[in-house]
Amino acid sequence: MNIFDDILNLRFIDYLDVVLVALLLYYLYKLVKGTVAINIFLGIIIIYGAWKLTEFLNMELLSGIFGGFMRVGIIALIVVFQPEIRKFLLMVGSTNFSRRRKFLKQLKFLKTEATNESDVDAIISACNKMSMSKTGALIVFERNNNLDFLSESGDEMNIKVTQPIIESIFFKNSPLHDGAIIVSNNIVKATRVILPVNNDKNIPQRFGLRHRAAIGVTEKTDALALAVSEETGHISYFKDGEFVVFEDTTELSKMIKKDLA
Numbered sequence: 001m002n003i004f005d006d007i008l009n010l011r012f013i014d015y016l017d018v019v020l021v022a023l024l025l026y027y028l029y030k031l032v033k034g035t036v037a038i039n040i041f042l043g044i045i046i047i048y049g050a051w052k053l054t055e056f057l058n059m060e061l062l063s064g065i066f067g068g069f070m071r072v073g074i075i076a077l078i079v080v081f082q083p084e085i086r087k088f089l090l091m092v093g094s095t096n097f098s099r100r101r102k103f104l105k106q107l108k109f110l111k112t113e114a115t116n117e118s119d120v121d122a123i124i125s126a127c128n129k130m131s132m133s134k135t136g137a138l139i140v141f142e143r144n145n146n147l148d149f150l151s152e153s154g155d156e157m158n159i160k161v162t163q164p165i166i167e168s169i170f171f172k173n174s175p176l177h178d179g180a181i182i183v184s185n186n187i188v189k190a191t192r193v194i195l196p197v198n199n200d201k202n203i204p205q206r207f208g209l210r211h212r213a214a215i216g217v218t219e220k221t222d223a224l225a226l227a228v229s230e231e232t233g234h235i236s237y238f239k240d241g242e243f244v245v246f247e248d249t250t251e252l253s254k255m256i257k258k259d260l261a
């Protein structure tokens with residue numbers, strides 16, 4: 001039997017299996033891409049290669065050491081990749097099905113629904129105003145990961161996004177100004193939300209809890225975050241746990257629209 005016979009004998013389920021493994025690898029790559037985890041992943045491959053090489057060369061002591069290391073590898077992997085595993089499970093378990101359903105609906109009826117564009121503009125205009133008046137703000141955009149588990153720490157809201165609404169929420173004397181707001185599909189879903197804070201020592205000291213919370217939420221979920229500094233008035237944009245550099249707010253607006261699309 002040659003290779004062509006093998007291919008012909010593949011069942012539909014085998015093709016599905018291959019596609020699913022490819023998808024899994026793609027998501028794993030997306031998770032570790034650009035993070036320190038990719039170096040750890042390479043380190044593990046190197047140690048595995050060294051183990052097999054020392055085994056092949058019958059170097060008993062060295063292969064014993066590498067082998068012992070690889071045997072506890074699965075536990076070490078869980079510990080080392082804990083944030084990535086967590087993010088992956090979150091990605092799988094809290095996918096925002098309502099958004100997906102809407103997408104399918106659009107495909108079905110070829111209906112072009114209004115996009116989020118105008119809302120991003122309203123939010124950016126509000127940020128500009130708050131930046132000038134040095135009003136602190138923290139805005140989280142929900143994407144595919146459902147953020148209800150975070151919203152619960154704050155006050156539930158259900159109000160359409162407009163520039164005055166965003167400004168009045170973060171107005172210094174407003175009872176709602178503390179913490180973050182979560183925006184999803186043109187709606188402010190929650191205010192006064194407490195976000196997970198990133199404790200990484202490499203983040204410059206000048207960034208306090210607001211900015212660390214923006215990093216925390218965007219690294220643990222696929223959300224996007226905007227922060228306006230109360231101290232400097234500076235607007236910062238966060239994605240995948242990192243600051244995103246932008247020239248001006250016009251470029252920022254384009255970036256957010258693209259990331260939300």
Ligand SMILES: Nc1ncnc2c1ncn2[C@@H]1O[C@H](COP(=O)(O)OP(=O)(O)OP(=O)(O)O)[C@@H](O)[C@H]1O
Pocket residue numbers: 136137138177178179180193194195196197206207208209210211212213228229230231232
């Ligand atoms: N975990 C958190 N989740 C949501 N909001 C938070 C969190 N921690 C702090 N904040 C908000 O950030 C505000 C300012 O915190 P802090 O001064 O430490 O941040 P900062 O990064 O230095 O920002 P700024 O430049 O505006 O001072 C708090 O009053 C609170 O509203």
